[in-house]
Amino acid sequence: MRILNNLLIVSVVGTILFSGCVRKASFTGEYPIKPVPFTSVKLTDNFWAPRIKKNADVTIPIAFHYCETTGRIKNFEIAGGLDTGRFQTLFPFDDSDVFKIIEGASYSLQTFPDPKLDAYLDAIIYKIGLAQEDDGYLYTNRTIAEMHGGGGLHEWANKNRWENDSISSHELYNLGHLYEAAAAYYQATGKRSLLEIALKSADLVNKDFGWGRTKVYPGHQVIEMGLIKLYRVTGEKKYLDLARFFLDVRGPEGQQYNQADLRPVDQTKAVGHSVRATYMYSGMADVAAIEDDSSYLNAITRIWEDIIYGKIYLTGGIGATGGNEGFAGPFVLPNMSAYCETCASIGDIFFNHRLFLLHGQAKYIDILEKTLYNSMLSGVSLSADRFFYPNPLESNGQHERSAWFGCACCPSNIVRFVPAIPGYVYAVTDKELYINLFISNEADITLGKNKFKISQKTNFPWDGKVEISVKPEKSIKFDMMIRIPGWALNEAIPGGLYKFSDLNNDSVKLLINGEPYEIIMANGYAVISRKWKPGDKVEFEIPMPVRKVIADERITDDINKMAVQRGPLIYCAEWPDNNSGSVLNMLIKKDAAFTTEFIPSLLEGAEVIKTEGYQTKRTLDGKIEMLNEEPVTMIPYALWNNRGAGQMMVWLPTSTRSTRPLPAATLAFRSKVRSSKMTKSLNAVNDQIEPLSSSDHSVLYYDWWPDKNKGEWVEYDFEKPVTISKTKVYWFDDGPDGSCRIPDEWEILYLNGNIWEPVKAYGRYKVTKDEWNSLSFKPVTASAIKIKVKLNTDFSAGIYEWVVE
Numbered sequence: 001m002r003i004l005n006n007l008l009i010v011s012v013v014g015t016i017l018f019s020g021c022v023r024k025a026s027f028t029g030e031y032p033i034k035p036v037p038f039t040s041v042k043l044t045d046n047f048w049a050p051r052i053k054k055n056a057d058v059t060i061p062i063a064f065h066y067c068e069t070t071g072r073i074k075n076f077e078i079a080g081g082l083d084t085g086r087f088q089t090l091f092p093f094d095d096s097d098v099f100k101i102i103e104g105a106s107y108s109l110q111t112f113p114d115p116k117l118d119a120y121l122d123a124i125i126y127k128i129g130l131a132q133e134d135d136g137y138l139y140t141n142r143t144i145a146e147m148h149g150g151g152g153l154h155e156w157a158n159k160n161r162w163e164n165d166s167i168s169s170h171e172l173y174n175l176g177h178l179y180e181a182a183a184a185y186y187q188a189t190g191k192r193s194l195l196e197i198a199l200k201s202a203d204l205v206n207k208d209f210g211w212g213r214t215k216v217y218p219g220h221q222v223i224e225m226g227l228i229k230l231y232r233v234t235g236e237k238k239y240l241d242l243a244r245f246f247l248d249v250r251g252p253e254g255q256q257y258n259q260a261d262l263r264p265v266d267q268t269k270a271v272g273h274s275v276r277a278t279y280m281y282s283g284m285a286d287v288a289a290i291e292d293d294s295s296y297l298n299a300i301t302r303i304w305e306d307i308i309y310g311k312i313y314l315t316g317g318i319g320a321t322g323g324n325e326g327f328a329g330p331f332v333l334p335n336m337s338a339y340c341e342t343c344a345s346i347g348d349i350f351f352n353h354r355l356f357l358l359h360g361q362a363k364y365i366d367i368l369e370k371t372l373y374n375s376m377l378s379g380v381s382l383s384a385d386r387f388f389y390p391n392p393l394e395s396n397g398q399h400e401r402s403a404w405f406g407c408a409c410c411p412s413n414i415v416r417f418v419p420a421i422p423g424y425v426y427a428v429t430d431k432e433l434y435i436n437l438f439i440s441n442e443a444d445i446t447l448g449k450n451k452f453k454i455s456q457k458t459n460f461p462w463d464g465k466v467e468i469s470v471k472p473e474k475s476i477k478f479d480m481m482i483r484i485p486g487w488a489l490n491e492a493i494p495g496g497l498y499k500f501s502d503l504n505n506d507s508v509k510l511l512i513n514g515e516p517y518e519i520i521m522a523n524g525y526a527v528i529s530r531k532w533k534p535g536d537k538v539e540f541e542i543p544m545p546v547r548k549v550i551a552d553e554r555i556t557d558d559i560n561k562m563a564v565q566r567g568p569l570i571y572c573a574e575w576p577d578n579n580s581g582s583v584l585n586m587l588i589k590k591d592a593a594f595t596t597e598f599i600p601s602l603l604e605g606a607e608v609i610k611t612e613g614y615q616t617k618r619t620l621d622g623k624i625e626m627l628n629e630e631p632v633t634m635i636p637y638a639l640w641n642n643r644g645a646g647q648m649m650v651w652l653p654t655s656t657r658s659t660r661p662l663p664a665a666t667l668a669f670r671s672k673v674r675s676s677k678m679t680k681s682l683n684a685v686n687d688q689i690e691p692l693s694s695s696d697h698s699v700l701y702y703d704w705w706p707d708k709n710k711g712e713w714v715e716y717d718f719e720k721p722v723t724i725s726k727t728k729v730y731w732f733d734d735g736p737d738g739s740c741r742i743p744d745e746w747e748i749l750y751l752n753g754n755i756w757e758p759v760k761a762y763g764r765y766k767v768t769k770d771e772w773n774s775l776s777f778k779p780v781t782a783s784a785i786k787i788k789v790k791l792n793t794d795f796s797a798g799i800y801e802w803v804v805e
């Protein structure tokens with residue numbers, strides 16, 4: 001029998017939980033604004049509600065399925081003595097996926113009661129309990145290794161507990177997710193089983209860590225947020241103090257990669273691994289709110305500005321580079337290689353939501369909404385069973401969502417985030433009701449001592465009309481704060497990294513009970529201060545014309561380009577809708593006019609944007625010509641890659657200087673290309689797009705990664721024998737962070753009859769980066785030519801372009 005203790009479900013949102021349990025009387029600090037829990041907000045719309053349903057019907061079951069088939073669950077069974085064997089999975093942090101999926105399933109059970117899932121959770125939690133050691137330690141890799149005399153201990157873990165956590169063991173990372181899951185499961189079901197495991201663990205961590213005890217900082221942050229949830233659930237200040245310890249013990253002598261090169265209070269820049277970063281900033285926001293700590297507040301305010309002024313993509317994605325899975329320098333925002341990890345989008349939503357709860361300013365929700373509707377949403381397919389890890393803004397067809405990953409952080413984060421989305425719609429103080437997101441719903445609002453119902457009707461994000469009905473039983477006075485999105489006020493993003501290229505003069509019109517109401521703005525909100533009567537109705541329309549966006553010119557990959565936005569949605573051109581699949585060579589006129597059309601049958605219903613553009617082509621003498629005008633169709637970025645892999649582009653060239661023209665019919669282009677490692681990117685070598693440097697991530701390259709310390713080759717097979725005497729190659733080299741360098745050596749061979757012979761080179765084979773490496777040789781008549789490359793002992797290599805004349 002399942003007993004729901006509804007009294008405990010006082011307030012749950014996303015990963016922020018405000019428990020109804022008694023706090024210690026002396027300790028009442030909290031966020032000044034409280035979210036209305038998702039359990040009080042029932043979505044009735046056609047956009048998010050079906051996605052949350054699919055998360056319950058599809059994503060959660062397959063996530064548990066993969067936890068079973070990959071051995072993640074079996075790890076707990078072995079550690080708990082229910083089974084025998086070695087550690088089953090790849091990474092010591094694989095325990096965390098199970099915890100995250102339990103967290104998501106707990107949220108989901110609130111909306112979709114499911115006795116089978118409930119019983120399944122009971123069974124998994126029983127196994128987790130068995131896997132926990134007697135003193136509270138929980139880390140299946142070590143427990144299983146110790147059963148085998150230490151054999152199978154992961155190389156990331158030290159032979160002593162905790163000692164390697166600031167480097168790689170992820171012991172505290174796993175526990176952070178355990179605590180979040182335990183708080184969610186307890187609040188959702190009233191059952192203490194997982195909470196008891198978490199508290200036993202947290203008490204061990206509290207015994208082992210602290211000033212005068214072990215002073216190791218978490219290598220991958222998240223335990224800070226987790227401990228604060230345990231503090232909220234139990235009211236025990238020791239968990240808050242421990243969260244604070246894990247922040248204060250960090251830096252200044254650690255790595256920038258995990259934000260340990262400075263003390264958190266001294267940090268001003270977003271650096272390093274972006275998921276670790278946003279989890280830490282969120283934990284800092286919690287401490288700043290609860291302890292009213294201005295040093296933490298100042299640090300996260302400056303870090304937020306650093307992100308918004310130069311390190312965020314138009315889609316809301318953060319973390320530009322894959323080498324560190326994290327932030328690059330300001331304005332380094334390449335599109336095709338954009339990392340924008342799905343987890344980082346979710347982490348940034350946590351961070352911005354907390355800043356809103358601290359300050360009540362709409363700009364934080366503007367970023368949250370941008371991330372939610374674009375880079376987060378692209379992380380999961382329409383079918384809800386395939387996932388992106390990176391979310392690039394441009395593709396040549398090399399990107400495709402996967403069913404699962406060896407490192408499964410992103411799918412398990414989707415599992416727990418999606419069912420919590422209704423918790424981001426509203427927030428309250430004693431006197432104010434904030435309406436942050438526009439989604440049709442029915443909600444129960446508690447405002448001070450008053451409880452009442454409210455409903456929203458809208459077809460957002462396709463249409464900006466919103467109708468809000470307030471249904472108090474008797475009249476009550478409060479301020480309704482309706483967020484007017486920055487994009488409706490000619491602000492593409494707070495801080496101006498992106499701008500609309502033209503002004504829109506349509507203003508938001510607001511009616512109360514059918515009568516026009518003059519809007520008074522405060523902190524980005526239209527404030528309606530009145531005594532609300534049963535049946536009061538607010539109607540408004542946020543204009544949603546198609547907007548052209550341009551980027552700060554310091555973002556080199558976006559120069560002479562524009563993007564297209566409508567409402568919160570960023571658009572892209574994708575292969576199935578355009579030019580027989582050829583998108584990357586397109587060009588749009590700056591003064592292009594747009595039309596829109598809602599197509600119910602497309603991508604489960606989507607508003608498309610249409611305009612006219614041109615394909616561009618390179619001529620044999622190197623010029624770029626525009627071909628005939630053609631229709632261009634754009635879809636919401638978040639919906640791309642639901643019809644197979646192919647070309648996609650968010651930033652559309654507006655000048656021949658920024659296009660990738662179709663190649664001219666050069667000798668190399670007319671050849672058949674083969675290589676020692678055939679990949680989709682092989683066509684980069686003769687696409688005639690020259691990079692600006694050997695690490696220009698905006699240009700396609702071909703590489704042999706992860707191979708190293710061996711010979712490789714690329715070959716052009718000519719249509720018929722030709723006489724050649726010159727060649728040049730431009731090497732790819734993503735050092736010092738990446739895994740490719742210029743090769744040790746290269747050599748040109750030609751096919752003479754059926755024998756490969758080296759050419760007689762005039763001069764030496766130059767091997768330098770950031771420029772063409774040219775070679776002249778004694779003319780030969782060949783039916784094919786081959787470039788042989790000797791890879792470095794420690795690095796792979798790659799080619800941007802290889803020309804033969």
Ligand SMILES: [Zn+2]
Nearest residue numbers: 341343409410
């Ligand atoms: Zn991830």
